Amino acid sequence: MTSERDAHALATTDFDLDLSEDQLRTRRNVKWSQYPADVLPAFVAEMDFAVAPPIQAALERVLRQQDYGYPKRDTERPEYTISESFAARMQRLYGWTIAAExxxxxxxxxxxxxxxxxxxxxxGDGVIVQVPAYSPFFDAVETPGRVLKAMRMVDDGTGYVPDLDALRRLAPEASILTICNPHNPTGRAFTKDELLAMAQVAIEHDLVIVSDEIHSDLTYEPFKHIPIASLSPEIAARTVTINSPTKSFNIPGLRAAVMHFGTMALKERFFARVPRKLLGQVGVFGIEAANAAWREGTPWLLAVKAALADRRARVVAALAGEPGLKLYAPEATYMAWLDCSGLRLNVPAQQFFVEEAKVGFSGGSAFDPDAGSTFVRVNFATSAEILDRILDRTLTATRKLTTAGHES
Ligand SMILES: Cc1ncc(COP(=O)(O)O)c(C=O)c1O
Structure with a gap:
């Protein structure tokens, strides 16, 4: 039998992941079209890697056969195959037993x-959100008229940690605790103790937990992802876990995701309020891609994780000790949350890097409207060659400032 280490070694040599800048610029995606051609993009959460061969093969079969009718797979409802793939995968990866239903x-x-x-x-109810947050989370609270309760991720000098005192203070005013694990944008993979502490508050105040685990595949050794609902049946009974193959398999345009309800009672409670037909159905390409990813995608994913570990090391080596910048190595995700407050910029950091470095990072204000303008989120999921150019440009721009500062 092949050990995980052997599989890893095989995987990293078996895939040609890198795409050239020319190839990337011919794509019609957000990442490579938002900025003018002299800017290197490092913002939206997409990777610049060739897709997993099993996904490509599954999509090509649909194209070849023009199989665009109402889908039918095996004898089950077609979307249900995704539920089964997800349940089998959770068992395999985390020993977490869930029912496809x-x-x-x-x-x-x-x-x-x-x-x-x-x-x-x-x-009017309060919804607790970890801030900084992936910006649509703010809309998801405010658009339906709920009240945002911000639980900040605090820099404790070793990394960003959830402010549990704030959580305890906010919980009596809330009905939902949302978490993002691993956390975008700080890259934290929450520990079992952190998750248990957050869940305990949810239990004490009867909060439903909504846990976005879309980045769960992309952890770095020695960090591990723990699905919060896997920690106990009592936690599961109040938890909705949401996940998708689109982030780790880099297929966000194909649209496929899942919600897991920790009990059927929780699922029934959900559908008593949300008409089934308001949830978008997964299309044929999404079904094929999700199943191929979750059933056959592991060798490719291991290769991507090895590439990302290399890119993460480059980011840390280049930026972590740099005057004016502060960075903790992410434990998961292909983002780095870069604190540029030490540069004392008089424009938002994102604007500075676009104008002075010709690099397009995500602006921190989108994740933290109150305190994020001095931060950028660096997407490092690209080839070593493109990433090195991004890092060179970044350092050239910051050193102009920090050197000028020293001289004056
Ligand atoms: C934490 C998190 N949730 C959700 C999404 C997007 O999910 P979708 O494209 O399925 O809406 C992203 C994309 O970056 C994300 O980082």
């Missing part, structure tokens, strides 16, 4: 977040 496929995760918040709270 508890899983609801839908088109995208942000929709899942909106739907869960709408179902498990009423207008």
């Amino acid at each position: 508890e899983v609801q496929p839908l088109a995208d995760l942000v929709q899942a977040k909106f739907a869960a918040i709408t179902a498990f709270s009423d207008p």
Whole structure:
């Protein structure tokens, strides 16, 4: 039998992941079209890697056969195959036993977040969000008239940690605790103790937990992902876990995601409030891609994780000790949350890097409207060659400032 280490070694040599800048610029995606051609993009959460061969093969079969009718797979409802793939994968990866019936496929995760918040709270209720946050989370609370309660991720000098005192303070005013694990944008993979502490508050105050685990595959050794609902049946009974193959397999345009309800009672409570037909159905390409990813995608994923570990090391080596910048190595995700407050810029950091470095990072204000303008989120999921150019440009721009500062 091949050990995980052997599989890893095989995987890293078996895939040609890198795409050239020319190839990338011919794509019609957000990442490579938002900025003018002299800017290197490092913002939206997409990777610049060739897709997993089993996904490509599954999509090509649909194209070849023009198989665009109402789908039917095996003898089951077609979307249900995604539920089964997800349940089998959770068992395999985390020893977490769930029933496929508890899983609801839908088109995208942000929709899942909106739907869960709408179902498990009423207008005027508080919804706790870890801030900084992936920006659609703010909309998911505010658009349906719920009240945002910010639990900050605090820099404790070793990394960003959830402010549990704030959580305890906010919990009596809330009906939902949302978490993002691993956390975008700080890259934290929460420990068992952190998750248990957050879950304990949810239990004490009868909060529903909505846990976005879309980045769960992308952890770095020695960090591990722990699905919060896997920690105990009592936690599962109040938890909706949302996940998707689209982030780790880099297929966000194909639209496929799942919501897992920790009990059938929780699922029924959800559907008592949200009409089934308001959840977008997964299309044929999404079904094929999700199943190929979750059933056959592991060798490719291991290769991507090895590439990302290399890119993460480059980012840390280049930026971590640099005057004016502060960075903790992410434990998961292909993002680095870069604190540029030491540069004392008089424009938002994102604007500075676009103008002075010709690099397009995500602006921190999108994740933290109050305190994020001095931060950028660096997406390092690209070839070593492109990443090195991004890092060179970044350092050239910051050193102009820090050197000028020293001289004056
Ligand atoms: C934490 C998190 N949730 C959800 C999404 C997007 O999910 P979807 O495209 O399925 O709406 C992202 C994309 O970056 C994300 O980082």
